[in-house]
Amino acid sequence: MNELVFFINNVVIAGSVTGSIYAIGAIGVTLIFSIMRFAHFAHADMMTFGAFMVLLLTTLFPAAGASIGVPTALVMLPLAMLLTAALAVGIDKAFYKPLRFHGVKPIVMVIGSLGVTLMLQGLIRLFSGTGGQSLYVDDRKEIFRIALPIEGVRAPIVITEPQIYLFVITLVAVVALHLFLNRSRLGKAMRAMSDNPELAQASGINTNTIVAVTWVIAGGLAAIAGTLLSLDVTFKPDLSFFLLLPIFAAAIVGGVGHPYGAIAGGFVVGFAETLAVFNWHVLLRPFRDSLPTWLELPSNLAFVSTEYKIVVPFFILVAILVWRPTGLFKGKVI
Amino acid sequence: MSQSTRTRNPAYTPKDATPQRRFPLRELVLFGALLIAVLAVYALMGAAYSTRMLVEAACYAILALGLTIQWGYAGQFNAGVMGFVALGGFCAMLFSVPVNDAFWGTELPGELGRVLLYGVVATLIVVGVTKLNRFGVPNKLRTIIAVVLAVVLYLVVISLLRDVTGQIQSQAGFVGGFGLPAWTGWIVGGALAGGVGYFIGHVCLGLRSDYLAIATLGIAEIIKAFLKNSDWLTRGTATVSPLPWPTPGPAELGFTLARALYLSVTAVVIAVIFFLLHRAYHAPWGRMVRAIRDNEVSSAAMGKDINKRRLEIFVLGCILMGLGGGMLATFNSLFDPQGYLPLNHTFLVLVMVILGGPGNNLGTIFGAVAVYIIWIMSEPLALALMQLAVFIGEGWFGWEPPRNLESRALQARVFVIGLLITLVLRFAPKGLLPEKIKTHG
Numbered sequence: 001m002n003e004l005v006f007f008i009n010n011v012v013i014a015g016s017v018t019g020s021i022y023a024i025g026a027i028g029v030t031l032i033f034s035i036m037r038f039a040h041f042a043h044a045d046m047m048t049f050g051a052f053m054v055l056l057l058t059t060l061f062p063a064a065g066a067s068i069g070v071p072t073a074l075v076m077l078p079l080a081m082l083l084t085a086a087l088a089v090g091i092d093k094a095f096y097k098p099l100r101f102h103g104v105k106p107i108v109m110v111i112g113s114l115g116v117t118l119m120l121q122g123l124i125r126l127f128s129g130t131g132g133q134s135l136y137v138d139d140r141k142e143i144f145r146i147a148l149p150i151e152g153v154r155a156p157i158v159i160t161e162p163q164i165y166l167f168v169i170t171l172v173a174v175v176a177l178h179l180f181l182n183r184s185r186l187g188k189a190m191r192a193m194s195d196n197p198e199l200a201q202a203s204g205i206n207t208n209t210i211v212a213v214t215w216v217i218a219g220g221l222a223a224i225a226g227t228l229l230s231l232d233v234t235f236k237p238d239l240s241f242f243l244l245l246p247i248f249a250a251a252i253v254g255g256v257g258h259p260y261g262a263i264a265g266g267f268v269v270g271f272a273e274t275l276a277v278f279n280w281h282v283l284l285r286p287f288r289d290s291l292p293t294w295l296e297l298p299s300n301l302a303f304v305s306t307e308y309k310i311v312v313p314f315f316i317l318v319a320i321l322v323w324r325p326t327g328l329f330k331g332k333v334i
Numbered sequence: 335m336s337q338s339t340r341t342r343n344p345a346y347t348p349k350d351a352t353p354q355r356r357f358p359l360r361e362l363v364l365f366g367a368l369l370i371a372v373l374a375v376y377a378l379m380g381a382a383y384s385t386r387m388l389v390e391a392a393c394y395a396i397l398a399l400g401l402t403i404q405w406g407y408a409g410q411f412n413a414g415v416m417g418f419v420a421l422g423g424f425c426a427m428l429f430s431v432p433v434n435d436a437f438w439g440t441e442l443p444g445e446l447g448r449v450l451l452y453g454v455v456a457t458l459i460v461v462g463v464t465k466l467n468r469f470g471v472p473n474k475l476r477t478i479i480a481v482v483l484a485v486v487l488y489l490v491v492i493s494l495l496r497d498v499t500g501q502i503q504s505q506a507g508f509v510g511g512f513g514l515p516a517w518t519g520w521i522v523g524g525a526l527a528g529g530v531g532y533f534i535g536h537v538c539l540g541l542r543s544d545y546l547a548i549a550t551l552g553i554a555e556i557i558k559a560f561l562k563n564s565d566w567l568t569r570g571t572a573t574v575s576p577l578p579w580p581t582p583g584p585a586e587l588g589f590t591l592a593r594a595l596y597l598s599v600t601a602v603v604i605a606v607i608f609f610l611l612h613r614a615y616h617a618p619w620g621r622m623v624r625a626i627r628d629n630e631v632s633s634a635a636m637g638k639d640i641n642k643r644r645l646e647i648f649v650l651g652c653i654l655m656g657l658g659g660g661m662l663a664t665f666n667s668l669f670d671p672q673g674y675l676p677l678n679h680t681f682l683v684l685v686m687v688i689l690g691g692p693g694n695n696l697g698t699i700f701g702a703v704a705v706y707i708i709w710i711m712s713e714p715l716a717l718a719l720m721q722l723a724v725f726i727g728e729g730w731f732g733w734e735p736p737r738n739l740e741s742r743a744l745q746a747r748v749f750v751i752g753l754l755i756t757l758v759l760r761f762a763p764k765g766l767l768p769e770k771i772k773t774h775g
Contacts, residue, residue: 012632038544039544039545039547039548041413041547041551063681095756098760099759099760102763104759104763105409105543106542106544107409107411107542107543107544107547108759110411110543110544110547111411111684111688111755111757111759112755112760113754114413114681114684114752114755115751115752115754115755115756115759116756117750117752118681118748118749118751118755119748119749119752119753119756120752121745121746121748121752122746122747122748122749122750122751122752123751124750125742125745125748126742126745126746126749129741130741130742130745179447212489225675240523240677241551241555242555244551245548245551245552245555248548252545252548264707265723280489281556289522296495298496298497300493300496301486301489301493303489305563307559307562307563308556308560308563310552310555310556310559311556311559313552314549314553314556316750317548317552318537318549319550321538321541321549322537325541328583
């Protein structure tokens with residue numbers, strides 16, 4: 001049973017954590033894709049920017065959270081979401097809108113977003129330095145150890161405070177997004193524009209408002225994802241290139257332009273990553289005695305070592321592009 | 335986009351379409367300015383430094399030519415130039431470094447060969463199993479068997495490989511090289527980069543153009559991760575140095591002369607590539623490729639094999655990138671997998687191409703040299719500006735500067751490159767030397 005607890009700690013919990021973060025990131029990417037029809041490469045840096053804003057605000061007011069009993073970083077999250085949303089709208093106005101207005105091909109927008117990526121990266125590194133920093137400035141990271149009431153189980157299930165917040169916030173964000181897209185007027189207009197921009201415009205939807213709303217949502221979600229990731233580990237300014245591939249893989253696996261697909265894709269990629277780096281030898285250990293003697297198991301049975309983790313989303317991406325380019329849930333645009 | 339924007343910005347105006355034999359004033363002015371800049375650098379920094387800068391700029395020009403084929407001729411965006419450059423550098427290292435007797439003298443090469451053979455056999459078995467449905471096995475059962483077998487065989491082979499590579503690392507350090515001349519490494523590097531490009535292109539080129547950008551970005555990071563962590567093959571972060579030059583080195587001729595000799599080698603390579611590309615561009619093949627770029631549907635209607643042409647172009651560009659990467663690594667005489675950065679080896683090349691003029695080979699070479707000079711010179715400039723800021727900040731506001739100022743100052747260059755990309759796309763989408771569009775007929 002100890003092995004099972006180990007499995008839960010290292011795969012179920014870790015996979016859900018990475019999966020949630022990828023899912024929130026991929027929702028933003030897929031929304032932008034469905035409204036503006038281009039792959040937004042600067043998304044991972046918007047995540048980093050959101051986390052950096054939280055870090056900045058937390059360092060400025062380190063005691064703000066203690067009074068209500070939550071980490072300061074979480075108190076600052078709504079503010080950082082607003083700032084990131086403002087940044088996203090500003091970037092759109094300054095860089096993407098002129099390109100869109102000129103009627104360029106989507107791939108030129110992609111290059112433009114890469115330029116924005118570099119600018120954001122440069123700014124963040126200029127102000128934060130290149131090292132990692134913890135978002136827990138004044139608070140302490142709580143770690144819960146839940147011992148299982150079963151005979152012979154010594155190892156507890158370990159879950160940290162930010163991970164619990166992560167699950168709660170992910171759930172709230174997904175439900176809120178669902179309600180927004182299905183119940184509100186703006187959300188319905190957004191779906192209409194994603195289906196058919198010309199028709200939406202002809203039926204009196206203000207497409208400029210929709211674009212701005214999309215950026216606000218994408219920016220807010222990016223801030224959530226970046227902050228939660230940085231809470232779970234540490235804040236690093238060079239996260240972006242390692243986040244981009246899993247997030248895009250998640251969006252494409254779920255079917256581009258399909259928010260619920262993006263959630264599923266995020267968890268698929270997250271769990272695939274953790275399963276691939278998990279050492280399966282641990283699970284086989286209880287059956288050691290029943291295995292035939294000629295079979296000598298090596299001590300490392302992981303599919304890929306941690307350094308090659310980035311290979312996993314890439315191969316998921318390649319596999320989905322080869323066998324089902326529309327994604328698992330039939331995205332709208334290929 | 336809506337109809338109104340399309341009529342306002344037509345792809346071709348009649349003015350573009352009429353062939354004009356004009357005096358190449360713009361070219362002359364730009365290259366004259368470039369010459370003055372080069373001479374200024376020679377006067378300021380000395381001959382050895384400046385020649386070195388020129389050689390590196392020449393290697394970058396080869397990379398930029400590779401990208402201008404993909405982006406300028408065919409409209410494919412490769413966001414992973416770094417990966418192909420690193421592959422070229424790796425091959426240059428593997429082929430030119432002297433033979434490591436501590437590895438070849440033992441039984442380890444045999445062991446490694448045996449494991450690689452197992453890998454080939456395992457692949458063949460799995461491929462064979464996927465064909466089982468031809469012998470009456472139901473499709474579902476075949477898929478299950480194939481997946482399970484692939485997983486098990488993969489685990490077996492990978493653990494054997496881990497054993498062998500661990501032994502190589504502990505007993506011999508790394509596999510060493512083949513001790514061949516450097517140019518063999520360049521050629522193989524180009525071929526290897528082309529092979530990887532074929533794989534990526536085969537998967538992505540039939541789909542939306544964004545997917546190619548995502549996939550190339552990914553493969554570049556994977557190649558870098560592989561080279562960085564395969565200590566048995568590349569010594570990883572310990573780096574391999576020196577790499578022998580194909581020309582007499584600085585020890586025999588002195589820095590300036592040796593580098594000038596290397597520069598002439600790169601110049602010959604560029605001239606050959608330039609000539610071949612020029613011919614290809616004006617040949618029917620080049621017209622077909624541009625037709626596909628400009629109007630895919632109509633060229634498909636004319637019976638052109640779009641995906642095949644695209645794949646050709648993409649692989650050709652990747653080959654040039656591998657070649658340039660090999661020449662760059664050999665010139666630096668150092669193979670450092672960690673030194674391959676997206677900024678230096680992907681985005682810098684991108685700026686060279688879009689600033690110089692995508693699709694115009696002369697413009698691309700101009701862009702490569704000009705941007706590289708600016709890039710090299712920006713490092714001392716950024717430091718000086720930062721020092722000025724610190725001076726003002728300390729003197730006027732009593733600001734305490736952070737310690738790692740140098741590394742932060744260099745981050746400002748990231749910002750400038752990003753700004754440059756967005757500005758060029760916005761205000762000069764055709765570059766400084768735009769592609770000349772002619773009518774044939």
